[in-house]
Amino acid sequence: MTPVGDEAGRIGHNGSDSKSPLAAVKNLRKVYSVQRGFFGRKSRYLRAVDGISLSVFPGETFGLVGESGCGKSTLARLILRLEEPTGGQVLFRGQDLETLSSRELRGLRKHMQMVFQDPYSSLNPAKRVGWLIAEPLVIHGVGNGSEIHDRVGSLMEEVGLNPKDRNRFPHQFSGGQRQRIGIARALALNPDLIVADEPVSALDVSVQAQVLRLLENLQKKHNLTYLIIAHDLGVVHYISDRIGVMYLGTLMDIASKEQFLNPPFHPYTEALLKAAPRIERTGTESKYAPLQGDVPSPLSPPPGCRFHTRCPYADMVCRKEPPLLEDKGNGHFMACHFR
């Protein structure tokens, strides 16, 4: 067994270990200082992301799942450098984002784009859709007026919108169509990496499936790499090649889509699977009940294994020693003393 480090997730991606990651994070941390007390004088430290290492390889879909508040969105913002990390590294095509000038970072930004959960709040309601999709092109000075006009039309077609609707406002579209607008915006600059944070959580189940299929088709067509984040295991499992399971700022499990459904499971993954009846699977028989209680506060995470307070398998060692994320074979990484 090798402790996780730079190599996290190298093996096991489409059976190949020769590709270098498109994006990678190493021991990444983000600590927020939170005021407390009547006058807000005392600070407490909230460890939103607490030592995460993972790699996302070209052309793959890496899905990140975990209960609300476990640090998924913070990790996404750190990867896109929308926030500065407290510690650790973010690498894009092997380049440490920390070492880049703001100009270089701006150049790199073209290649990594974000799709947000709620297209309604991420789209300026006062702007017409054509303008919203053109905005990234204008900001990065790509093309003249008529080129941008044409590009917007073809982007709208690609995501299943009618280019004739370019003069309408976001509120005149349905939720699914608005997410298509968000995806068209993200595609405008021909990125390599798209980070989608809860891209279908705000949509009805039938519309979710359509948007997920659109993302799949666009990936094939443009050879996109996805980091898709969701609290819904069904969504993540459907779309991902590999899946990372987060709990209280740390990664508990990294598995391929197939490994994910076959034992041995990480106890937390096992609990999540039990709560996701939509996923067809085998071998999940277990005498234990689904997840109990709430996620502990990231202001005072449990010592040892963060999951031990809710884990039916927990023992003394789990209360004292944090388990390392280790390769348990074939690139299935787990942080558990007993698996």
Ligand code: ADP
């Ligand atoms: P998730 O996306 O998994 O629901 P988040 O990354 O949004 O989780 O949040 C992780 C933790 O960090 C939560 O406890 C959240 O309250 C806290 N958090 C997120 N952003 C901030 C911030 N700007 N200031 C203080 N705490 C924050």
Ligand code: MG
């Ligand atoms: Mg979130």
